[in-house]
Ligand SMILES: Nc1ncnc2c1ncn2[C@@H]1O[C@H](COP(=O)(O)OP(=O)(O)OP(=O)(O)O)[C@@H](O)[C@H]1O
């Protein structure tokens with residue numbers, strides 16, 4: 001059982017002893033983790049271990065059997081509408097153009113349609129979507145759709161973002177490009193990110209900290225800090241620290 | 254969405270069925286003209302056409318009545334279906350209660366209960382409109398229910414995670430996602446609406462194509478009976494085409510697909 005440290009320093013996001021079962025299926029076994037301001041934290045775990053379930057609980061769309069979610073020390077357990085959440089699928093609405101899709105979080109917060117679109121437009125450049133504002137999702141490539149979904153996530157709440165395998169469905173080349181792009185974008189945006197992935201290289205390349213989960217029921221097996229300086233580039237993949245962490249993770253799985 | 258070809262259907266018409274029907278009509282004409290079948294039993298297509306032209310003025314007031322009842326009934330059915338489908342979709346217990354009842358209600362043949370409506374509601378527009386509503390209601394409601402229930406659960410969760418309320422979810426996701434189902438229901442009901450109106454008129458009253466048809470049949474004017482059938486078919490196709498046209502306008506995102 002993981003303990004949830006009650007330190008004086010307030011964390012951006014703290015997930016404490018989350019427990020969850022679906023009927024007889026014990027999925028999350030007292031999972032605890034924390035995320036600090038502007039940190040990039042990855043969760044690495046086998047398929048079906050309960051990673052998406054954990055995100056659903058953090059985002060408040062599913063209820064945990066036990067445990068708490070704290071944001072800056074405040075209790076947000078089971079509450080929606082605070083953290084932005086990007087699902088494994090892009091979930092763009094086929095009946096809305098990219099600009100209309102991306103403005104949804106702003107509209108839900110009460111901004112008028114026009115004003116929301118005006119607010120969203122400047123980000124299209126940074127997210128590599130310029131010129132595609134009025135296209136429908138099916139007219140975009142997989143990578144662009146993921147970027148659109150990411151922009152929608154970002155526009156909902158900049159400070160804490162949950163990204164569930166955002167690059168999982170992409171081919172290796174596009175995936176690598178997107179990872180580089182994400183690092184670059186993050187230099188410009190202030191965001192604390194919790195990131196799910198299956199890909200060890202991706203986790204090390206992007207993160208400051210990595211939680212490795214066990215098979216179901218998921219427990220935190222080990223936590224790794226990634227002491228690699230930013231800004232990072234492709235050299236990271238061959239540096240000593242990278243290889244050391246990768247070995248350690250591989251031994252664990 | 255699942256259409257094989259979604260090009261401009263309004264203009265582009267598949268010629269094959271038209272050829273087929275044309276050949277049938279020619280054969281029919283020949284068969285009657287050669288007296289293989291008595292014209293008294295089956296009028297030749299040419300005499301149906303001339304009956305149609307000659308008696309059109311006579312039919313016109315009946316056409317307007319039938320169309321009026323069909324449109325009013327159709328619109329009422331649409332509104333009713335939306336209200337019932339949304340209520341059933343948002344309150345599980347209502348769905349559990351009503352769904353089997355609605356399905357079972359379809360086993361009752363409308364023609365057999367239609368005379369009751371004349372007893373209850375007289376011989377005016379009302380009983381006919383009610384019959385149109387009953388005929389049109391089912392396909393729309395069922396397709397709406399299916400559409401509303403099949404919306405991606407994760408998309409709903411995504412919107413909930415962004416703090417969307419019930420109404421937001423209907424407005425932003427459920428209604429647009431259900432449009433294709435809605436329109437397939439409308440197309441079925443729309444074609445039924447004219448027929449429903451005609452069936453309603455068989456029961457009583459003195460106006461409408463159904464009435465007119467009974468009258469010309471009693472006077473053994475079979476060419477006029479067929480002319481009426483032609484009008485009913487054309488009206489039904491007309492309703493279908495109008496719905497298809499609106500469907501394309503309402504779902505521009507489907508246009509560029511494939
Ligand atoms: N709503 C639900 N009802 C019942 N069981 C569920 C539900 N959601 C998830 N599960 C089960 O919980 C387990 C964990 O699912 P989850 O989606 O969290 O896995 P995951 O770690 O995200 O897997 P992947 O890496 O393949 O996305 C799975 O065995 C799944 O079948």
Ligand SMILES: [Mg+2]
Nearest residue numbers: 051052088164
């Ligand atoms: Mg998952």
